[in-house]
Amino acid sequence: MKQFFRYWLPPLAWMGLIFFFSAQPDLPSAPGPWLDTLLKKIGHALGYGILAWLYLRLLVARRLLVARRLLVARRLLVARRALRGRFRHPAAARAIALCLTMAYALSDEYHQTFVPGRNGTLWDVGVDGLGALGAMLLAQRLQRRQTTARQETGAQ
Secondary structure, eight states: OHHIIIHHHHHHHHHHHHHHHHSSSSOOOOSSSSHHHHHHHHHHHHHHHHHHHHHHHHHHHHHHHHHHHHHHHHHHHHHHHHHHOSSSSSHHHHHHHHHHHHHHHHHHHHTTSSSTTOOOOOOHHHHHHHHHHHHHHHHHHHHHHHHHHHHHHOOO
């Protein structure tokens, strides 16, 4: 239950928040139309970037939990490496997080087609995808920094 609240609840709650705002027929607007569009697109990108990061966090945690179980059974050397944070394929976790985010973005835009005064567009899905991609590129960069720092610390 502790794992649910720590890893599963944040992305589910964030998805609920996105759904809530998507279901609003009329959101407040900024003074100018160009500023309104800009702020909404930035909001889309940030919102879905956060969702992608939460998915990645969940996927990495799930992998660690599985690795711990395997380590207890002492079946695989890979489990020990994963437990120490050396994932064999961290890019796979980022790709899965990106795909999950895009799937939710598509479903959210479809949902908006049923809300009076709103419309779902592929343009918004693209902006959502750019936000998620940005979050995954940031996660990759942070992971590389951690790996480099560990190697430098271990080498000294």
